[in-house]
Amino acid sequence: xxxxxxxxxxxxxxxxxxxxxxxxxxxxxxxxxxxxxxxxxxxxxxxxxxxxxxxxxxxxxxxxxxxxxxxxxxxxxxxxxxxxxxxxxxxxxxxxxxxxxxxxxxxxxxxxxxxxxxxxxxxxxxxxxxxxxxxxxxxxxxxxxxxxxxxxxxxxxxxxxxxxxxxxxxxxxxxxxxxxxxxxxxxxxxxxxxxxxxxxxxxxxxxxxxxxxxxxxxxx
Amino acid sequence: xxxxxxxxxxxxxxxxxxxxxxxxxxxxxxxxxxxxxxxxxxxxxxxxxxxxxxxxxxxxxxxxxxxxxxxxxxxxxxxxxxxxxxxxxxxxxxxxxxxxxxxxxxxxxxxxxxxxxxxxxxxxxxxxxxxxxxxxxxxxxxxxxxxxxxxxxxxxxxxxxxxxxxxxxxxxxxxxxxxxxxxxxxxxxxxxxxxxxxxxxxxxxxxxxxxxxxxxxxxx
Numbered sequence: 001x002x003x004x005x006x007x008x009x010x011x012x013x014x015x016x017x018x019x020x021x022x023x024x025x026x027x028x029x030x031x032x033x034x035x036x037x038x039x040x041x042x043x044x045x046x047x048x049x050x051x052x053x054x055x056x057x058x059x060x061x062x063x064x065x066x067x068x069x070x071x072x073x074x075x076x077x078x079x080x081x082x083x084x085x086x087x088x089x090x091x092x093x094x095x096x097x098x099x100x101x102x103x104x105x106x107x108x109x110x111x112x113x114x115x116x117x118x119x120x121x122x123x124x125x126x127x128x129x130x131x132x133x134x135x136x137x138x139x140x141x142x143x144x145x146x147x148x149x150x151x152x153x154x155x156x157x158x159x160x161x162x163x164x165x166x167x168x169x170x171x172x173x174x175x176x177x178x179x180x181x182x183x184x185x186x187x188x189x190x191x192x193x194x195x196x197x198x199x200x201x202x203x204x205x206x207x208x209x210x211x212x213x214x215x216x217x218x219x220x
Numbered sequence: 221x222x223x224x225x226x227x228x229x230x231x232x233x234x235x236x237x238x239x240x241x242x243x244x245x246x247x248x249x250x251x252x253x254x255x256x257x258x259x260x261x262x263x264x265x266x267x268x269x270x271x272x273x274x275x276x277x278x279x280x281x282x283x284x285x286x287x288x289x290x291x292x293x294x295x296x297x298x299x300x301x302x303x304x305x306x307x308x309x310x311x312x313x314x315x316x317x318x319x320x321x322x323x324x325x326x327x328x329x330x331x332x333x334x335x336x337x338x339x340x341x342x343x344x345x346x347x348x349x350x351x352x353x354x355x356x357x358x359x360x361x362x363x364x365x366x367x368x369x370x371x372x373x374x375x376x377x378x379x380x381x382x383x384x385x386x387x388x389x390x391x392x393x394x395x396x397x398x399x400x401x402x403x404x405x406x407x408x409x410x411x412x413x414x415x416x417x418x419x420x421x422x423x424x425x426x427x428x429x430x431x432x433x434x435x436x437x438x439x440x
Contacts, residue, residue: 064301068297073288084305085305185389185404188404
C-alpha cells in the first residue's frame with residue numbers, strides 16, 4: 001500500500017518534469033518557426049499541444065486521487081498542491097507557444113517580424129527558454145537538491161522581460177514605423193505572449209519554492 | 221473541532237464568492253472606463269486590484285491549511301481542490317480588467333476605441349459581465365442548488381466571444397482602417413484581454429462542475 005502510494009507520487013513528479021520538457025520543446029520550436037518563418041515547425045508545435053493537454057489532465061487526476069485516497073501530509077501534500085497549481089501555468093505556457101506558432105504559420109514562408117524587431121524577439125524568446133530550462137533543472141532535482149532561490153532568480157530575469165516588452169511598444173510607436181497595421185498587431189500580440197510565458201515561469205518557480213520550503217515566497 | 225473545521229470551510233466558500241464579486245466589479249468598472257474614457261474609474265479599478273490579490277492569498281492559505289490539518293474527503297476535498305484551482309483563474313480575470321483600465325487611463329479623457337470598434341467591445345464586455353454574473357449566482361448557491369450544466373452554458377456563450385475576437389481583426393485589417401498604429405495596437409490587445417477573461421470564466425465554470433459532481437467535464 002505504502003509502496004504503491006510512493007510509486008504514484010513519484011509518477012506525478014515524473015509527469016511534471018515531462019510536462020516542463022514538452023513546454024520547453026514547444027517554446028524552442030515556436031521560436032524557430034517565428035524567427036525563420038518555418039511552416040512545418042509551426043505546424044509541429046500546434047499538433048504537439050494535445051500531448052500537453054493530456055499530460056496536464058493526467059497529473060490533475062492523479063494528484064486529486066492521491067489527495068483523496070491517501071491523506072498525504074507535509075512534503076507529500078505540498079507536492080500535490082503545488083502540482084495542481086503548476087500544471088495550469090505550464091499548460092498555458094504551452095498554449096502561448098502555440099499562439100506564437102499560429103502567427104508564424106499565418107505569415108510563413110515570409111518572416112513574421114519586421115527586421116528591426118527581430119533582435120528584440122530573439123532576446124525575449126531566449127529569456128523564456130532560459131527560464132524554462134531553469135525550471136526543468138530545478139524540478140528534476142527538487143527533492144535531492146532544493147533550490148529555494150529559484151523564484152527570486154526568475155523574478156530578476158523577468159525584470160529584463162518587462163523592459164523588452166516596453167521596447168516592443170517603442171518600436172511600434174516610433175516615427176520610423178512605416179508599415180501596415182498587420183505587422184504592428186503581430187508585434188503587439190507576440191510581445192504579450194512572450195511576456196506572459198515569462199510571467200507563468202515566475203509563478204511556477206514560486207510554486208516550486210512552496211513545494212520545497214512550505215512557504216509562499218514574498219513577491220519581489 | 222469539527223465545528224471549527226466547518227466554519228473554516230464555510231469561510232473559504234464565502235471568500236470565493238467575494239472574490240468573484242470583486243472581479244465582477246473590476247470588470248464592470250474597467251468597461252465603463254474604456255467605453256467612456258473615465259480616468260477616475262480606471263484608477264479605481266487599478267487601485268482595487270490589491271484586494272483581489274490579498275483575497276486570493278487568503279483563500280490559498282486557508283485551503284492548504286484545511287487540506288493539511290483536516291484530511292477532508294469527498295465534497296469537502298473537492299471544494300478545497302476546486303478553490304485552489306479557481307483562485308488563480310479569478311485573480312487573472314482581475315488582472316485583465318486592470319490591463320483594460322490601464323489602456324483606458326493612457327488615452328483618457330479621449331475615448332480609447334475608434335468609433336467603429338465601440339459596439340464590438342461593448343458586446344464583448346457584456347458577454348464577459350454576463351459570464352461572471354452567472355459564476356457568481358452559481359457559486360453562491362453551489363451546495364444547495366448545484367448547476368452541473370454551467371460549464372456547457374458558458375462554453376456556448378464563449379463561442380460568440382471567439383467570433384467577436386475574429387471581428388476585431390476584420391476591423392483592424394479592413395481597407396477602411398485609416399488610423400495610426402497606436403489605436404490598432406489598443407484594439408488588438410483589448411480584444412485579447414476580453415477573450416482571455418471569457419476563457420478564464422469557462423475554466424472557473426469547469427471547476428464548479430468538478431466541485432459539484434466530482435467529474436471533470438468533457439471539453440465542449
